[in-house]
Amino acid sequence: MKIICDVEISNRLLPSQNMIGSRRAVKSTLGIGKLNSKSENIFLLHQTAQNKTGNKYKASGNVEALFTRFMSEGKATIRLRNPPHDLCVRSADPIQLNCFLRLLRNIMEGKPENGGSSKSEAGRLKENNCASGEVGKSKPQLSVVSPASKLLASIKRSMKITKRSDYPSIVGFPKTLEELQINRLQLTCLDRQVTRLPLLRILDLTGNRLSSLPKELNLLRNLRELRLAHNSFGDCANGVSSTSQHSSPTEYEKWAWIGGNLITTLTFLDLSYNELKEVPDVICKLKALLNLKLDYNALPLLPSGLGTMFNLRLLSVSNNYLICLPGSLKKIQLEAIDLSNNPPMEILVHTPRYLWPDGMSPSAALGVPTLREWAARKVVSVGLQPTASDIPYQLVSYLSHADFCVCGGPCFESKLKMLISVEPRNIAISVVRTSVSQKPLMLAYLCSLRCLESMRNAS
Numbered sequence: 001m002k003i004i005c006d007v008e009i010s011n012r013l014l015p016s017q018n019m020i021g022s023r024r025a026v027k028s029t030l031g032i033g034k035l036n037s038k039s040e041n042i043f044l045l046h047q048t049a050q051n052k053t054g055n056k057y058k059a060s061g062n063v064e065a066l067f068t069r070f071m072s073e074g075k076a077t078i079r080l081r082n083p084p085h086d087l088c089v090r091s092a093d094p095i096q097l098n099c100f101l102r103l104l105r106n107i108m109e110g111k112p113e114n115g116g117s118s119k120s121e122a123g124r125l126k127e128n129n130c131a132s133g134e135v136g137k138s139k140p141q142l143s144v145v146s147p148a149s150k151l152l153a154s155i156k157r158s159m160k161i162t163k164r165s166d167y168p169s170i171v172g173f174p175k176t177l178e179e180l181q182i183n184r185l186q187l188t189c190l191d192r193q194v195t196r197l198p199l200l201r202i203l204d205l206t207g208n209r210l211s212s213l214p215k216e217l218n219l220l221r222n223l224r225e226l227r228l229a230h231n232s233f234g235d236c237a238n239g240v241s242s243t244s245q246h247s248s249p250t251e252y253e254k255w256a257w258i259g260g261n262l263i264t265t266l267t268f269l270d271l272s273y274n275e276l277k278e279v280p281d282v283i284c285k286l287k288a289l290l291n292l293k294l295d296y297n298a299l300p301l302l303p304s305g306l307g308t309m310f311n312l313r314l315l316s317v318s319n320n321y322l323i324c325l326p327g328s329l330k331k332i333q334l335e336a337i338d339l340s341n342n343p344p345m346e347i348l349v350h351t352p353r354y355l356w357p358d359g360m361s362p363s364a365a366l367g368v369p370t371l372r373e374w375a376a377r378k379v380v381s382v383g384l385q386p387t388a389s390d391i392p393y394q395l396v397s398y399l400s401h402a403d404f405c406v407c408g409g410p411c412f413e414s415k416l417k418m419l420i421s422v423e424p425r426n427i428a429i430s431v432v433r434t435s436v437s438q439k440p441l442m443l444a445y446l447c448s449l450r451c452l453e454s455m456r457n458a459s
């Protein structure tokens with residue numbers, strides 16, 4: 001049988017020679033079988049696009065150990081005796097990997113590899129269909145490990161669907177897809193099959209009518225780019241609830257896919273042309289995001305925690321109704337921000353403008369934070385993300401409504417607000433805006449009198 005995965009070969013002798021080998025995982029097929037139908041020995045065959053003939057490793061009596069602790073994540077290591085190589089497998093389909101390693105373990109333990117039928121069929125056996133999920137029913141079987149150039153050539157890594165007739169309703173999506181485009185099909189909900197493509201890196205759903213995505217999307221381990229432009233995420237009336245028969249998802253359900261693995265993998269998100277009137281605070285969970293596109297929506301404000309996305313470099317919010325920018329943006333240095341075609345921001349005659357009642361002292365306006373607020377500030381600032389199975393739902397909801405101070409810290413009821421105008425260069429290296437003479441406005445939340453003092457000194 002063969003599996004498709006990333007393989008990094010590590011030579012265990014190199015460190016003792018003070019040498020470091022190439023530590024790069026390469027897209028590969030890893031096969032296990034006999035060289036021909038008469039051969040007694042069983043081999044592992046590692047092939048890549050560059051090396052289609054492949055490297056053969058004897059498997060019988062030559063596998064020293066299998067490290068399978070992270071098999072459920074599609075990772076494992078096969079330790080060989082001779083040569084002293086470790087084959088580090090990554091990004092494999094966990095079910096296929098399980099079958100593959102079970103077969104290898106049987107060979108290590110000297111068990112008949114095909115439930116005793118191998119002799120009669122002399123090795124040339126039909127390839128097992130582990131990928132269909134029939135792990136419990138069928139045993140993995142050996143095949144002849146022939147050069148896999150045909151197999152490598154037939155691996156489908158990308159798919160573009162722009163017509164209903166191209167949609168693989170019956171055969172399903174190939175498990176090997178790394179890039180999937182489904183454009184202009186008027187889809188109102190995403191096929192859950194897509195959330196089970198282990199190698200998917202780019203998902204382009206531009207030009208449909210999606211108003212939500214399945215929560216399981218955040219189980220994808222490799223998703224880097226998510227393109228959702230020209231959909232209906234601003235529309236509450238069009239989606240189908242993932243958990244109930246309601247005709248429209250709640251705000252919580254609509255964005256429940258934000259989280260999980262996407263927190264550390266997603267670097268590009270395009271939500272342009274979605275008629276969004278607000279962006280959910282939960283988007284700030286996507287800490288790996290480099291590029292966020294929110295053009296052509298109806299946004300008056302952006303989430304106050306945007307400045308906690310420390311990797312963000314490009315922010316595009318042209319053609320909205322922006323009144324001001326979140327003050328937490330002062331915490332990060334963007335490379336570029338596009339603010340063009342927003343209405344002119346108010347020009348502040350007196351800056352900063354304090355947004356608490358006239359005559360009230362800042363300390364009175366700030367108040368004393370409650371114990372609940374102190375606890376919540378701590379929970380958010382250390383990055384804990386409890387769910388309703390950990391704490392009461394009311395507290396989960398409370399935590400999700402944090403605002404973020406210019407210091408980057410979270411605050412809830414006890415906060416001060418002020419409007420400040422900022423020099424464009426303090427937001428980003430490159431600022432695209434319609435009115436060049438006007439300084440952008442920022443709505444700053446302040447979590448303490450100390451942060452107020454530092455803002456006053458800075459402005």
Ligand SMILES: [Zn+2]
Nearest residue numbers: 405407447451
């Ligand atoms: Zn603060």
